[in-house]
Amino acid sequence: MDVLEKAYTLLEKYPLCDNCLGRQFALLGYGIENRTRGYALKLALTLQCSSAAQDKNSESTQKLKILATNGFSREAQDTLRHLKKRVPKHSATCFLCGGAFANLEPLTQKILRKLAPYEYETFLVGIELPVNIVEREDEFKANFDLSYSESVKHEFGRLIGKTLEAQTGKTVEFRKPDIMVIANPFTEQIKLQVNPLFVAGRYQKLVRDIPQSKWFCSDCHGRGCQKCNGTGKLYPESVEELISQPFLEAAEGEKTSFHASGREDIDARMLGTGRPFVVEISKPKKRRLNLKELEKTINHAAAGKVQISRLRFSNRDVVRKIKKSESAQKEYRVLIEFEKEISEHDLLLLEEKLSGTLIKQQTPLRVVHRRADLVRERYIYKVKVKKVSPKEAEMQVLCQGGLYVKELVSGDEGRTTPSVSELLKNPAKTLKLDVLNIIMEDPVR
Numbered sequence: 466m467d468v469l470e471k472a473y474t475l476l477e478k479y480p481l482c483d484n485c486l487g488r489q490f491a492l493l494g495y496g497i498e499n500r501t502r503g504y505a506l507k508l509a510l511t512l513q514c515s516s517a518a519q520d521k522n523s524e525s526t527q528k529l530k531i532l533a534t535n536g537f538s539r540e541a542q543d544t545l546r547h548l549k550k551r552v553p554k555h556s557a558t559c560f561l562c563g564g565a566f567a568n569l570e571p572l573t574q575k576i577l578r579k580l581a582p583y584e585y586e587t588f589l590v591g592i593e594l595p596v597n598i599v600e601r602e603d604e605f606k607a608n609f610d611l612s613y614s615e616s617v618k619h620e621f622g623r624l625i626g627k628t629l630e631a632q633t634g635k636t637v638e639f640r641k642p643d644i645m646v647i648a649n650p651f652t653e654q655i656k657l658q659v660n661p662l663f664v665a666g667r668y669q670k671l672v673r674d675i676p677q678s679k680w681f682c683s684d685c686h687g688r689g690c691q692k693c694n695g696t697g698k699l700y701p702e703s704v705e706e707l708i709s710q711p712f713l714e715a716a717e718g719e720k721t722s723f724h725a726s727g728r729e730d731i732d733a734r735m736l737g738t739g740r741p742f743v744v745e746i747s748k749p750k751k752r753r754l755n756l757k758e759l760e761k762t763i764n765h766a767a768a769g770k771v772q773i774s775r776l777r778f779s780n781r782d783v784v785r786k787i788k789k790s791e792s793a794q795k796e797y798r799v800l801i802e803f804e805k806e807i808s809e810h811d812l813l814l815l816e817e818k819l820s821g822t823l824i825k826q827q828t829p830l831r832v833v834h835r836r837a838d839l840v841r842e843r844y845i846y847k848v849k850v851k852k853v854s855p856k857e858a859e860m861q862v863l864c865q866g867g868l869y870v871k872e873l874v875s876g877d878e879g880r881t882t883p884s885v886s887e888l889l890k891n892p893a894k895t896l897k898l899d900v901l902n903i904i905m906e907d908p909v910r
């Protein structure tokens with residue numbers, strides 16, 4: 466195909482702006498904007514016709530007139546004037562874009578005003594087009610058998626993206642932009658999709674009787690009633706609320722979600738290096754949070770109850786990872802009370818029989834109303850036991866995550882086997898439970 470000839474064929478039929486003509490040849494040449502491509506094609510055609518027209522070639526004069534009208538070419542118009550030919554009035558608007566490419570500035574300004582309240586480093590522009598515009602372009606390409614073109618959507622997105630980059634100093638990012646701008650160049654409608662901000666860390670829970678997540682009142686399910694003093698909650702505070710609220714305020718977001726790698730029982734403490742979590746803040750206006758300051762603020766406000774550490778910016782992949790790693794190795798300390806007195810021999814027997822053992826555990830009676838009733842196997846790596854009084858022992862358990870430790874002690878009416886009660890034929894129950902450690906690789910950013 467001769468590129469110039471092809472370009473002229475298009476112009477002969479339809480008025481096309483520089484962008485829309487150039488876009489049909491977008492895959493030819495490199496590092497050239499479509500607008501420049503279109504301009505160059507029109508210019509080259511003008512030169513060709515100009516040389517032929519000087520030899521009194523009337524076909525070339527006719528071509529110059531097409532370039533001056535359908536091509537909107539000022540150079541073709543000037544050339545005609547120079548040749549003392551009539552300069553026809555140029556066509557109204559571009560057949561494909563209706564002049565939208567020439568009029569992107571107001572749209573860009575509108576986008577910038579919409580973005581102004583938000584802090585962001587990366588963005589992406591998505592384009593919505595009226596159906597008739599897309600259909601017209603598709604039909605046009607099919608009719609002229611154009612195989613080097615770029616889509617009109619793509620060109621709008623790329624151009625607006627470039628302008629925004631230049632004016633804001635921010636970067637276009639395809640995979641995980643902070644903000645997605647969805648713009649319609651024809652209606653000038655703009656939507657912003659502000660992506661969430663993720664902050665990861667670890668928490669320790671230093672007291673018992675604080676649930677991990679907000680626990681709605683069972684009577685009113687959060688609306689507030691007499692039973693819950695109008696709070697809608699069964700417990701006044703939770704790990705989730707103590708940690709999330711300051712993030713929500715600092716980021717000026719809409720709401721937060723709290724993701725953690727598993728959860729401890731409400732009456733168990735979470736000690737050691739803490740449990741991995743990620744706070745997800747929806748629609749944040751601020752992203753450059755001072756994590757050091759926030760950590761201090763949260764730890765001060767929740768002093769004696771919840772402490773957080775290792776804060777860092779994170780992403781959705783890490784949320785997935787910490788959810789998956791619920792079954793990372795865990796270390797527990799449990800204070801056991803026995804019905805009958807225990808001997809030193811009992812302690813040795815427990816250490817020997819439970820260390821390196823696979824425990825069969827049917828879903829505990831206390832949770833079976835909300836979880837599937839099935840038998841799971843969990844491995845215990847190591848057990849250490851020491852006596853603290855004639856009927857009390859402290860047991861340290863290093864096991865696969867997901868083991869129900871209270872049931873390992875009681876046997877849960879035979880649903881967990883082997884168990885401490887079963888092995889010693891001495892009914893046992895948990896007085897206190899602490900998570901000492903969650904052993905997992907810290908998910909990278």
Ligand SMILES: [Zn+2]
Pocket residue numbers: 481482483484485486559560561562563564565566
């Ligand atoms: Zn156009």
Ligand SMILES: [Zn+2]
Pocket residue numbers: 682683684685686687688689690691692693694695697698
């Ligand atoms: Zn209530």
